[in-house]
Amino acid sequence: MxxxxxxxxxxxxxxxxxxxxxxxxxxxxxxxxxxxxxxxxxxxxxxxxxxxxxxxxxxxxxxxxxxxxxxxxxxxxxxxxxxxxxxxxxxxxxxxxxxTEIELAGQLAEGPIVGITGSNGKTTTTTLVYEMLRSSGEKANISGNIGTVASEVAKDIESDEILVVELSSFQLLGIQSFKPTVSVLLNIFEAHLDYHKTLDHYANAKANIFSNQTESDFVVYNLDDDLVVELVENAKAKKVPFSTKQHCQNGAWFDGQTVYFQDQPIMDKREIVLVGEHNFENILAAIAAASLMGAKPEAIRNVLTTFQGVRHRTQFVRKLNNRSFYNDSKATNLLATSRALESFEQPVILLAGGLDRGNDFDGLIPYLDNVKELVVFGQTADKLIKVAKQAGIEHVKIVDNVEHAVHEAYASSEEGDVILLSPACASWDQYRSFEERGDMFVRAVHKL
Structure with missing residues (x-):
C-alpha cells in the first residue's frame, strides 16, 4: 500500500x-x-x-x-x-x-496521472483514454468522479501503472500539490453557478488541473473553445491542442473525414461507432492524451471501432416496437442536453427536468426542432414547459418522476421515435445521483 x-x-x-x-x-x-x-x-x-x-x-x-x-x-x-x-x-x-480527497490521491499515486476535466464529455473521454491504454498493453486504472474514489485506487497502484482520473470543478478547487502528468481540459460552459457564483470562478477552478504542472508535463486542450485557449495561455506544461476545425500539427485533429494525431492518420470517421458529432471532441482529446502516455494507433483504432459509449451518457438501452430508448442521465446542464439532441435526426420525445439552480432553459430552443414532445418532472418542470411553448412544441406532459415519464413517452410515441432521457439538470431534487436517475429510466424501459 x-x-x-x-x-x-x-x-x-x-x-x-x-x-x-x-x-x-x-x-x-x-x-x-x-x-x-x-x-x-x-x-x-x-x-x-x-x-x-x-x-x-x-x-x-x-x-x-x-x-x-x-x-x-x-x-x-x-x-x-x-x-x-x-x-x-x-x-x-x-x-x-x-x-478535497483528490489531493490525497495525488500524493498516494506513485505512477503517472492523466487528469481529465471539462463541463461536458469527462466520463466518455476518461473511459476512452483508459480503454486505449489498456488495449495498448499499458497498465492503467480508472477512477475519480467517474465512480471509483481516486485515493482508494491510488493507494494500491505501482509506479509503472497509470492513473486515469475524471475530475470535477468541485474536486479541483481543493488541491494543494495535485499534479497530473497529462491534464485534459475539454471545454468550459456555464455550469454549477449555484456553487461557483460566476463563470470566472468556475473556469478558474477547472484551470487548477494544470496549475501545478511543470515543463515536463502536458496539457491537452480544446483549440476550438476560446475560454479554454485563454485559460491555457499561462500553463507551464507543454501545450497539445485538439480541434475538429483546424490542423493541429502538434496535436489531434479532424479534417472532416480522417482523424489524425500530429500528422499521422489514425482512422476514417466512418469506422467510429460512437454516436454524436460532439463526441469527436472527446475522441480527439482521448487520442492525444492516450498517445502521450504510449497508446499505439492500432489500439486506438480497436477501441474506437468497438466503443459505443458509457452508462448514462447517450447510452442506448433498447429498441422496442421500433422505438429507440437512450439514457443520457449524466446530461446535467444545457450544453450536454443540446449535444445529445444534435445526435439524432429522428423525431425525439425528450424527458427532462430536475434540480432548479436558478438558470433558464432558453438556450435549448435552437436544439428542439426535432423534439415532438416534452415530458417534464422535478423542480424545473414549469421552466421547461415555458421553453416548450416558446419552441412551438404542442405536446407537453408533466409527471412525478422518471419512471412515470417513460410510460407517458412510450404511450404517445410512434414507430421511428427516439425516447431520450436528457434532463439538462442535476438530479438531487429527487435522486441521490444521476446514476440512480438513469438506472430508474433503464429499469422502466425494460419493464415496458
Whole structure:
C-alpha cells in the first residue's frame, strides 16, 4: 500500500462522508492520522459513520458545530459541500487549509496521472483514454468522479501503472500539490453557478488541473473553445491542442473525414461507432492524451471501432416496437442536453427536468426542432414547459418522476421515435445521483 509521504498534518477533520469522505477517513487512519468525521446524516441511519466509529474514528453527526474544528490542522471536504458552509467558512477564517480527497490521491499515486476535466464529455473521454491504454498493453486504472474514489485506487497502484482520473470543478478547487502528468481540459460552459457564483470562478477552478504542472508535463486542450485557449495561455506544461476545425500539427485533429494525431492518420470517421458529432471532441482529446502516455494507433483504432459509449451518457438501452430508448442521465446542464439532441435526426420525445439552480432553459430552443414532445418532472418542470411553448412544441406532459415519464413517452410515441432521457439538470431534487436517475429510466424501459 502506498503511503502519504508528503502530508504533514496529524489532526484531520473529514467534513461530509459519502464515498469520497469515507475513503479519505480510512486512508488517513491507515496512515496513522487522528481523524474526526462530521456528517449531517444522523449516526443511527449512517452506516459509513458507524463503521468508521468502530475503527476508532471520532464521529460527530446530525449537525455541523464549529467545535469540530478545535485542534484540527486541515479539513478534507466532500466536494459537494459549498464554501459557504459554516464549518468551511470558519476553517478558512482560522487559516486552516481546506482540501478535497483528490489531493490525497495525488500524493498516494506513485505512477503517472492523466487528469481529465471539462463541463461536458469527462466520463466518455476518461473511459476512452483508459480503454486505449489498456488495449495498448499499458497498465492503467480508472477512477475519480467517474465512480471509483481516486485515493482508494491510488493507494494500491505501482509506479509503472497509470492513473486515469475524471475530475470535477468541485474536486479541483481543493488541491494543494495535485499534479497530473497529462491534464485534459475539454471545454468550459456555464455550469454549477449555484456553487461557483460566476463563470470566472468556475473556469478558474477547472484551470487548477494544470496549475501545478511543470515543463515536463502536458496539457491537452480544446483549440476550438476560446475560454479554454485563454485559460491555457499561462500553463507551464507543454501545450497539445485538439480541434475538429483546424490542423493541429502538434496535436489531434479532424479534417472532416480522417482523424489524425500530429500528422499521422489514425482512422476514417466512418469506422467510429460512437454516436454524436460532439463526441469527436472527446475522441480527439482521448487520442492525444492516450498517445502521450504510449497508446499505439492500432489500439486506438480497436477501441474506437468497438466503443459505443458509457452508462448514462447517450447510452442506448433498447429498441422496442421500433422505438429507440437512450439514457443520457449524466446530461446535467444545457450544453450536454443540446449535444445529445444534435445526435439524432429522428423525431425525439425528450424527458427532462430536475434540480432548479436558478438558470433558464432558453438556450435549448435552437436544439428542439426535432423534439415532438416534452415530458417534464422535478423542480424545473414549469421552466421547461415555458421553453416548450416558446419552441412551438404542442405536446407537453408533466409527471412525478422518471419512471412515470417513460410510460407517458412510450404511450404517445410512434414507430421511428427516439425516447431520450436528457434532463439538462442535476438530479438531487429527487435522486441521490444521476446514476440512480438513469438506472430508474433503464429499469422502466425494460419493464415496458
Amino acid at each position: 502506498n503511503t502519504l509521504k508528503q502530508f504533514p498534518y496529524q489532526n484531520v477533520l473529514v467534513l461530509g462522508l459519502a464515498k469520497s469522505g469515507t475513503a479519505a477517513a480510512r486512508i488517513l487512519l491507515e496512515n496513522g492520522k487522528n481523524v474526526r468525521v462530521n456528517d449531517m446524516k444522523r449516526e443511527e441511519e449512517n452506516e459509513e459513520a458507524k463503521e468508521l466509529k468502530q475503527l476508532g474514528v471520532e464521529v460527530i453527526t446530525g449537525h455541523h458545530p464549529l467545535t469540530v474544528l478545535d485542534g484540527i490542522e486541515i479539513v478534507i471536504k466532500n466536494p459537494g459541500i459549498p464554501y459557504e458552509n459554516p464549518v468551511v467558512a470558519e476553517a478558512i477564517k482560522r487559516n486552516i487549509p481546506v482540501i
